[in-house]
Amino acid sequence: MNRIIKFIVLDILKNKIVLVYTIILSILSWSVFSLEDNSTKGLLTLLNVILLTVPLVSVVFSTIYIYNSSEFIELLLSQPIKRSKIWWSLFFGLSASLLLSFFIGTGIPILFYAPSDVGVMMLLVGFFITTVFVAIAFLSSIITRDKAKGIGIAIMLWLFFALLFDGLILFILFQFADYPIEKMMVAVTAFNPIDLARILILLHLDVSAMMGYTGAIFKDFFGTSLGIVIAFFILLLWIIIPFWISLLKFKRKDL
Amino acid sequence: MIEINNLSKSFGKLKVLNSVNLSCKQGECIALIGPNGCGKTTLIKSILGMVIPSEGTIKFKEEYISKNFEYRKHIGYMPQIGRYPDNMTIGQILEMIKEIRKSEEKLDEDLLHQFKLQALFNKRMSTLSGGTTQKVSATLAFLFNPDVLILDEPTAGLDPLASEILKEKIITEKQKGKLILITSHLLSELDDLITQIIFMQDGVVQFHKTIDDLKSSTGEERISKAIAKILKDRNNE
Numbered sequence: 001m002n003r004i005i006k007f008i009v010l011d012i013l014k015n016k017i018v019l020v021y022t023i024i025l026s027i028l029s030w031s032v033f034s035l036e037d038n039s040t041k042g043l044l045t046l047l048n049v050i051l052l053t054v055p056l057v058s059v060v061f062s063t064i065y066i067y068n069s070s071e072f073i074e075l076l077l078s079q080p081i082k083r084s085k086i087w088w089s090l091f092f093g094l095s096a097s098l099l100l101s102f103f104i105g106t107g108i109p110i111l112f113y114a115p116s117d118v119g120v121m122m123l124l125v126g127f128f129i130t131t132v133f134v135a136i137a138f139l140s141s142i143i144t145r146d147k148a149k150g151i152g153i154a155i156m157l158w159l160f161f162a163l164l165f166d167g168l169i170l171f172i173l174f175q176f177a178d179y180p181i182e183k184m185m186v187a188v189t190a191f192n193p194i195d196l197a198r199i200l201i202l203l204h205l206d207v208s209a210m211m212g213y214t215g216a217i218f219k220d221f222f223g224t225s226l227g228i229v230i231a232f233f234i235l236l237l238w239i240i241i242p243f244w245i246s247l248l249k250f251k252r253k254d255l
Numbered sequence: 256m257i258e259i260n261n262l263s264k265s266f267g268k269l270k271v272l273n274s275v276n277l278s279c280k281q282g283e284c285i286a287l288i289g290p291n292g293c294g295k296t297t298l299i300k301s302i303l304g305m306v307i308p309s310e311g312t313i314k315f316k317e318e319y320i321s322k323n324f325e326y327r328k329h330i331g332y333m334p335q336i337g338r339y340p341d342n343m344t345i346g347q348i349l350e351m352i353k354e355i356r357k358s359e360e361k362l363d364e365d366l367l368h369q370f371k372l373q374a375l376f377n378k379r380m381s382t383l384s385g386g387t388t389q390k391v392s393a394t395l396a397f398l399f400n401p402d403v404l405i406l407d408e409p410t411a412g413l414d415p416l417a418s419e420i421l422k423e424k425i426i427t428e429k430q431k432g433k434l435i436l437i438t439s440h441l442l443s444e445l446d447d448l449i450t451q452i453i454f455m456q457d458g459v460v461q462f463h464k465t466i467d468d469l470k471s472s473t474g475e476e477r478i479s480k481a482i483a484k485i486l487k488d489r490n491n492e
Binding site for chain 2: 003004007011014068069070071072074075076077078079080081082083252253254255
């Protein structure tokens with residue numbers, strides 16, 4: 001393993017916030033599953049909790065961590081190390097630590113109580129969402145030098161994807177209720193990784209039958225294996241594009 | 256060894272460096288002086304690749320430094336204000352840099368011993384005084400026996416004893432034929448070290464002269480007086 005990643009991971013693991021995050025996820029998951037006798041219901045409850053907390057913690061913690069690493073970055077830059085390597089290592093280190101705590105906190109209970117397709121899908125979706133929001137954190141922290149502003153941008157982005165986006169969609173749906181826009185809606189979800197993740201899981205639970213006509217259209221698309229592949233590919237783009245933009249900016253940054 | 260060609264750098268509207276041309280060769284000990292905010296640190300950071308120039312090129316050992324990073328292993332850099340990860344100890348910082356560099360060459364730990372840093376190995380960087388932080392920076396700069404030493408205000412914040420140790424070290428390295436670049440605005444303490452002077456003002460190199468040249472052209476024995484005289488003459492023009 002790359003030595004810089006090692007130092008970053010060790011540093012993050014020493015950080016108590018990641019430990020607390022793991023413990024909270026773990027308490028949530030174990031209690032959700034032991035409260036419900038039906039593991040599908042448990043998954044559904046857990047899904048909503050995960051889709052709120054995981055992005056928030058990933059994006060805010062990563063943004064703060066990147067700002068606090070400015071000294072570390074500066075120290076490494078005067079050494080014979082490639083700029084992009086420093087940025088990549090930070091990305092890998094942060095993602096790896098957050099993925100690890102997600103796996104310990106949520107993955108183990110899921111595999112224990114719901115070792116089904118949906119359970120595995122949920123785990124995968126959680127991994128993707130974590131990494132997507134780490135990538136978004138890289139973007140928001142390179143946009144501005146001001147730490148408070150950067151964290152503000154990160155929180156606004158989380159708010160937008162977790163809450164505002166759905167509100168906007170509902171608004172559009174009601175405004176254009178008379179028009180056949182259901183198919184377009186499938187495309188619109190690609191602009192929100194959290195929605196994409198939610199739909200991917202919901203459609204693999206039996207509850208999707210209750211979602212009406214729009215639900216049927218969604219099922220038509222996301223229910224097929226091609227649809228799933230495309231959805232995961234879009235999630236992958238949500239990792240690559242923000243991080244790639246941040247990398248380009250970091251290469252030109254004056255320190 | 257270092258060739259700077261037409262280097263310019265602007266931060267927004269502020270032009271910090273304005274077509275700087277410089278050439279530094281091995282064995283020279285150069286003082287980079289000038290008033291605060293004249294672009295000394297920006298120039299140094301450009302050489303290190305920490306600041307990306309707006310225009311112009313820098314060559315290190317006949318190779319362009321843009322998109323290159325290997326050349327930095329030949330440079331020991333001591334920043335003006337060393338910034339280190341707060342929650343790491345002195346020992347961890349040194350270990351980390353050593354591990355990342357994994358240099359096969361023999362480490363130069365003279366300063367480590369002379370500054371008695373081993374006694375402080377378990378102290379966190381955030382608890383260190385400015386002077387001790389400077390000692391760590393100096394130790395790191397000399398640690399890998401680099402061919403070029405770039406020292407940004409090396410003695411600022413050091414107590415007289417430590418400052419003397421550092422000066423002795425600089426002289427020893429100079430005698431080994433290394434290129435040493437020092438910035439400072441305190442002239443007197445440089446008198447016995449340097450062979451050349453670069454004077455910068457408002458992002459422009461005003462002159463680059465050898466000490467003998469400077470002394471003979473002004474007729475002054477002390478460097479500070481010689482520079483003051485040149486500046487006065489220019490103001491009168």
